[in-house]
Amino acid sequence: MSQTSVRVAVEPSGVRDWLRQAVLDAGAEIVPPEKAEALVWTAAGPEEGRDGPAQLRRLLDQHQHLSWVQLPWAGVEEYAAAGVLDHDRRWTCGKGVYADPVAEHALALALAGLRELARFARARSWGDQAGISLMGGATTIFGGGGIARSLIALLQPFGCHITVVRRGDAPIEGADRVLPYEQRYEALRGADVVFLALALTPETEQLIGEVELELMEPHAWLVNVGRGAQVVTADLVTALRGDVIGGAALDVTDPEPLPDGHPLWDLPNCLVTPHTANTEDMAKPLLGGRITENVRRYAAGEPLLGMVDPDAGY
Numbered sequence: 001m002s003q004t005s006v007r008v009a010v011e012p013s014g015v016r017d018w019l020r021q022a023v024l025d026a027g028a029e030i031v032p033p034e035k036a037e038a039l040v041w042t043a044a045g046p047e048e049g050r051d052g053p054a055q056l057r058r059l060l061d062q063h064q065h066l067s068w069v070q071l072p073w074a075g076v077e078e079y080a081a082a083g084v085l086d087h088d089r090r091w092t093c094g095k096g097v098y099a100d101p102v103a104e105h106a107l108a109l110a111l112a113g114l115r116e117l118a119r120f121a122r123a124r125s126w127g128d129q130a131g132i133s134l135m136g137g138a139t140t141i142f143g144g145g146g147i148a149r150s151l152i153a154l155l156q157p158f159g160c161h162i163t164v165v166r167r168g169d170a171p172i173e174g175a176d177r178v179l180p181y182e183q184r185y186e187a188l189r190g191a192d193v194v195f196l197a198l199a200l201t202p203e204t205e206q207l208i209g210e211v212e213l214e215l216m217e218p219h220a221w222l223v224n225v226g227r228g229a230q231v232v233t234a235d236l237v238t239a240l241r242g243d244v245i246g247g248a249a250l251d252v253t254d255p256e257p258l259p260d261g262h263p264l265w266d267l268p269n270c271l272v273t274p275h276t277a278n279t280e281d282m283a284k285p286l287l288g289g290r291i292t293e294n295v296r297r298y299a300a301g302e303p304l305l306g307m308v309d310p311d312a313g314y
Contacts (some may be wrong), residue, residue, distance in 0.1 A: 006299040007034035009066070011059060016042040016072065022288035026295035031264070033059060038068040038298060040291055052104040053082035058212060064088070068298055071308070074098055074146075075227065080313035091308035092294055097286045098278040099146030102197070105148070105277035106225045107154050109249035110134065110193045113221035116156040118247075118271040132192065132219060132246075134158050140165065142173055142207065143198030143226065146277035151195060163187045165215070188215040191222060199314035208232065213239040219246040225277045228254035233264070240267045251277045 006028040008022045019042050023030055033039065039059070043052040050258035056079070060066060071079065071093040074221070079085055112118060115131040136159050141148045144166030152162055152174040164175040165187045171178055179187050181203065188194060194216060198204055208222065209232035222245060224231055233254050239245055256275065264270050294304050308314065 003181045006295060007031045007036045007040070008038045008040060008295060009033040009063075010040045010042060012043055012055065018284060019072075019288065019291060022291040023286075023295055025292045026299070028295050028299065033063040033066065036063070036066060038070070038295075039063075040065050040295075042072055044072050049261060053079045053084045057082065057084050060084070060089075063083075066174075068092070068304070070294060072287060075200065076308055077215070077227070078313060080310070085308060085310035085313070087310055090304060091310065092304050092306045093308050094287055094290060095306040095308070095314070096146030096284075097290045097306065098283065099150040100278040101106075101279075101286075102147045102225050103150035103154055103281045105251060105273070106151055106195055106197060108222050109225070109251065109273070110139075110195070110221060111221045112271055113223065113247050113249045114192065114248075119268050134192065135162065136160070137192040138190050138192045139163070139195065140187045141175075141186075141195045141197055142204075142230075143196070144170075144178070145198065147197040147225065148172070148195075151197060163191070167203075172249075184212070185215055188212055189217070191217065191220055193221050196222070196224040196230050197227040198226050198230070200229055201313045205229050206232050208236070210235040210238070213244055217247045218243065221246050221249075223246040224248070224253075225251045228252040228256045237267070238261045240269050243269070247271070249273075251275055291303075 008023050008028045008030055009190060010023055010030055018029055019040055020030055022278060023040055066089060068090045074094045076093050085091055116136055138161045139155060140163045141151060142165045144164055148164060162175045163177045164172050165179050166186050169178050169180050207230045213235060230282055236248055249271040251273045258264060259271060264272060297304050
């Protein structure tokens with residue numbers, strides 16, 4: 001298959017049209033779905049006022065010849081839940097593309113939490129000294145993908161003891177210990193920071209609730225850059241009100257967007273950012289580069305990056 005022979009549809013029209021240039025940069029031709037071999041799907045989800053999974057399913061039902069679908073973001077749980085993913089074609093997503101900016105944000109949230117920057121920022125008078133250093137501390141990361149690996153690299157100068165909790169116990173470079181989900185309670189004890197940086201699946205939904213929060217250290221911070229539904233929000237509010245843990249720094253919430261007036265907004269030991277660990281401006285060069293490379297690989301018959309396992313749901 002020559003590079004110039006690749007015909008790719010970029011749909012739906014009018015959504016992230018900048019991705020069209022990424023396809024063209026790979027030397028492919030952009031054509032309507034009925035003439036395409038592959039599809040670059042640009043609708044991320046319902047936050048854009050559209051039902052992305054249902055819309056994609058309708059398109060694929062009408063054009064079953066499409067052999068490869070590229071999804072825009074790393075998270076594909078909405079497509080998995082809607083039953084769109086199948087074994088009839090290859091599926092790829094932005095898995096790993098946004099690891100560096102998201103890991104950077106996770107570390108910033110952790111440091112802000114341990115140093116109580118949210119409380120100090122809200123203060124209107126001089127107060128007592130407070131804060132915990134991460135140097136030589138202990139961290140636990142739930143997730144063994146790109147974000148976790150980038151975060152491990154960022155943590156190296158701090159000399160932290162790093163525990164990773166993931167499916168299976170295969171070693172990860174830079175991690176002192178890797179545990180399977182079944183041993184997650186052991187990973188919570190003694191950690192100064194617990195990071196959530198993993199895909200949302202039935203296995204990881206409501207992963208952190210009352211029991212897990214009680215097992216965390218009284219000074220520990222929970223940092224979530226994964227998915228909001230991995231934390232039982234009501235249990236978290238109760239734990240924060242009761243000082244069961246030091247605090248929570250959340251880039252994702254359940255519900256999301258977090259409604260005005262929600263208790264999490266007013267808690268002094270909670271720091272919320274509006275799902276901004278990776279912004280669209282950050283994503284443009286990263287996702288564009290991934291799509292260009294994957295179109296090139298598709299044309300050359302090489303393995304694609306960011307493969308999605310329809311059975312695992314990510």
